[in-house]
Amino acid sequence: MNKTVPVTKNEYIDVVFEDLTHEGSGVAKVDGYPLFVPNGLPGEKAKVKVIKTGKSYGFGKLIELYEKSPYRVEIPSSDRQKYGGCQLEHISYAGQLKYKENQVREVLTRIGKLEDVVVHPILGMDKPWHYRNKAQVPVGEKDGKLIAGFFKPRSHEIVDTDESLIQLPEINEAVQTIKEICSRLGIPAYQEESHKGVLRHIMARFGKQTGELMVVLITRTADLPQKDQLIEEIVARLPKVKSIVHNVNSKRTNVILGEKTKVLWGSEVIYDYIGDVKFAISALSFYQVNPVQTKVLYDKALEYADLSGEETVIDAYCGIGTISLFLAQKAKNVFGVEVVPEAIEDAKRNAELNGLANAEFAAGEAEVVIPKWYKEGNAADVLVVDPPRKGCDEALLQTIIDMKPKKVVYVSCNPATLARDLRILEDGGYKTVEVQPVDMFPMTTHVECVSQLILDEK
Numbered sequence: 001m002n003k004t005v006p007v008t009k010n011e012y013i014d015v016v017f018e019d020l021t022h023e024g025s026g027v028a029k030v031d032g033y034p035l036f037v038p039n040g041l042p043g044e045k046a047k048v049k050v051i052k053t054g055k056s057y058g059f060g061k062l063i064e065l066y067e068k069s070p071y072r073v074e075i076p077s078s079d080r081q082k083y084g085g086c087q088l089e090h091i092s093y094a095g096q097l098k099y100k101e102n103q104v105r106e107v108l109t110r111i112g113k114l115e116d117v118v119v120h121p122i123l124g125m126d127k128p129w130h131y132r133n134k135a136q137v138p139v140g141e142k143d144g145k146l147i148a149g150f151f152k153p154r155s156h157e158i159v160d161t162d163e164s165l166i167q168l169p170e171i172n173e174a175v176q177t178i179k180e181i182c183s184r185l186g187i188p189a190y191q192e193e194s195h196k197g198v199l200r201h202i203m204a205r206f207g208k209q210t211g212e213l214m215v216v217l218i219t220r221t222a223d224l225p226q227k228d229q230l231i232e233e234i235v236a237r238l239p240k241v242k243s244i245v246h247n248v249n250s251k252r253t254n255v256i257l258g259e260k261t262k263v264l265w266g267s268e269v270i271y272d273y274i275g276d277v278k279f280a281i282s283a284l285s286f287y288q289v290n291p292v293q294t295k296v297l298y299d300k301a302l303e304y305a306d307l308s309g310e311e312t313v314i315d316a317y318c319g320i321g322t323i324s325l326f327l328a329q330k331a332k333n334v335f336g337v338e339v340v341p342e343a344i345e346d347a348k349r350n351a352e353l354n355g356l357a358n359a360e361f362a363a364g365e366a367e368v369v370i371p372k373w374y375k376e377g378n379a380a381d382v383l384v385v386d387p388p389r390k391g392c393d394e395a396l397l398q399t400i401i402d403m404k405p406k407k408v409v410y411v412s413c414n415p416a417t418l419a420r421d422l423r424i425l426e427d428g429g430y431k432t433v434e435v436q437p438v439d440m441f442p443m444t445t446h447v448e449c450v451s452q453l454i455l456d457e458k
C-alpha cells in the first residue's frame with residue numbers, strides 16, 4: 001500500500017467536512033488526503049468509515065453526525081435513495097442555492113481565470129418541488145410484477161418508486177398507471193443481463209400549460225404484446241394523454257431511446273407554451289424539463305441578446321427552436337442549428353405555428369454548419385449557444401472569434417465547460433459582461449447559467 005495514504009480501509013475516523021463535490025458528496029481532508037463521503041455537508045463534524053482508498057483520494061460512509069450543518073434538513077421521504085437523482089435533498093433550498101452560486105463563482109475563477117466577472121445571485125424557484133415535465137424510468141420485474149423507478153447508485157438494480165418528489169404529479173400518475181397496466185397485461189420487463197424480455201423504459205412528457213400528456217413505451221422487440229388492449233386502457237385511465245408512441249431499442253446499450261419510433265395512438269406531438277410561444281414537442285426532441293424556470297432562463301437570454309429588431313441572430317444547439325423563436329419575436333432574422341433532424345422538423349413546424357416567418361432552421365452539427373455559413377459570407381450580429389454538457393466544439397468557438405458577432409449569449413448546463421469556453425472567447429477578443437445562474441434543477445446538483453459576452457473593440 002502507498003505510504004502517503006493516511007487512512008486504511010474499514011477504519012473509523014472523525015472528520016470535519018470542508019467542501020461539497022459537484023456530485024453532492026461531502027469532502028473531508030485527512031492530512032491533505034481527500035475523502036469523499038455521500039451525505040456529508042460542509043462544516044459538519046462526523047464519524048465516518050473508510051470504504052475505499054485510492055492513491056490520491058478515498059471514499060467513506062457517514063456513520064454518525066456530531067455537529068449538523070444549519071443547512072441540513074430532514075428529508076421529506078423515508079428513504080432518500082428512493083428518489084433517484086435528488087442528490088441535494090438533505091440540504092435546505094437556501095443552502096442548495098448558495099452551494100450552486102458558489103460553484104459557479106469558483107469554476108469561473110479557477111478554470112476560466114475570470115477574476116472580476118459579475119456573477120448575479122442565482123434565480124431559484126418559489127416552490128422547488130414537483131417541477132419536472134418529463135420522466136424516463138427503467139422497468140424491471142420483482143415477485144412476478146413490474147417495477148419501475150431508477151437504478152441504485154453505481155448498480156443495475158432497479159428501485160421501485162411510487163412517487164418522485166421532483167416530477168409533476170401528472171408524470172408520477174402516468175408512470176404508475178402504465179406500470180400497473182403493463183404488469184396486469186403480463187408484458188415482460190427487459191432483462192439487461194440476458195438481453196431478453198420486452199419493456200425497457202416508460203417515458204412520459206407533460207405540457208404544463210396545455211395539459212397534454214405523451215407516453216412513450218420503449219421495448220427491445222419490434223413487437224409490442226397486447227398492443228390494442230394496452231392502448232385502450234391507457235386512453236381510458238389517463239384522460240390527458242394525447243399521444244402514445246412506441247420506440248424500439250433492440251441494442252445492448254445504456255442509451256434509452258432506439259432508432260425506430262412509431263405513433264401508436266393520437267398525435268405525433270404534444271404542445272406546450274413558454275411565454276406566448278407555442279411549441280410542438282415530439283418523442284425524440286430535447287425540451288427543457290422545468291417549464292417554470294425555462295421562462296426565467298429564456299427571458300434572461302432575450303435580455304442579454306438586447307435586440308432592436310434589426311439583428312441577424314444565430315442560435316446554435318437550438319433543439320426544437322425554443323430560444324430561436326423567443327428571439328425571433330424581437331430580431332430581424334434567426335437561424336437555428338441542431339444535430340437531431342427530428343428536432344429541426346419540430347422547429348420548422350413551431351416557427352409556422354407561431355407565424356414567425358423570420359426563423360429558419362438547419363439540421364447538422366453547429367461546428368460544421370456555422371463555419372460553412374461564415375465561409376459563404378453569412379455572419380450574425382448576435383450569436384446564442386446552448387450546448388450539451390461537454391460545451392462548445394473548438395471549431396465553433398474559433399468561428400465565433402473570426403465572425404465577430406457583437407454579442408454572444410452563452411446558455412450552459414455545465415459551469416466547468418462554460419468557464420473553459422468563456423476563457424477561449426475572452427482570449428479571442430470577447431469580454432464576459434455578466435453571468436446569471438438559474439436553478440433549473442432543484443434538489444439535484446445540476447447548475448444552469450446564462451452569460452452575456454460583448455466584442456471588446458479596444
Ligand code: SAH
Pocket residue numbers: 286287288316317318319320321322323337338339340343364365366367386387388
Ligand atoms: N436550446 C434548446 C436545446 C438545448 S440542449 C433548448 O433550450 O431547448 C442542447 C441541444 O444541442 C440538444 O438539442 C442536442 O441535440 C443538440 N446538440 C448536441 N450536439 C450538437 C452539435 N454538435 N451541433 C448541434 N446541436 C447539437
